[in-house]
Amino acid sequence: MAEQSVIVRLAQRRDFQFELQFDGGVPTLLADEPPPLGQALGPSPVQLLAAAVGNCLSDSLLFALRKYKQQPEPISAEVRADLDRNAQGRLRVVGLDVTLALGVPAEAIEHLERVLTQFEGFCTVTQSIAPAIPVAVSVLDAQGARLK
Secondary structure: OOOOOOOEEEEEEEOOEEEEEEOOOOOOEEEOOOOOOOOOOOOOHHHHHHHHHHHHHHHHHHHHHHHOOOOOOOOEEEEEEEEEEOOOOOEEEEEEEEEEEOOOOHHHOOOHHHHHHHHHHHOHHHHHHOOOOOEEEEEEOOOOOEOO
């Protein structure tokens, strides 16, 4: 039996548009496929996957830094989802490239090396999908220096 469950309800609005309903008072979100299937009136499933990975890694980095009482804000992220066709010609996400950026220079953060070696392990989403989809993670400081 699972320790926890998260439920998301999807209801078709029309064609490839679905309303995503979340528990806990979270606002409803409209998801839609890009043309020619949909009208791109909301994020696509691939965009939602990329957003989930980027959001989870950003949260994990912030969590790890705050364990040491550090203030890295504002953290930002960019996620590139690479798609390719499999042997059957079906489109698949074949990799995710995530760049996280701290809002401060590296010198302003204590215990940074330790944080950089452990924060990915806190990310529920990335650790769950990584066996199937390669996820490359980079971290930059506010001056653009690559830290990881």
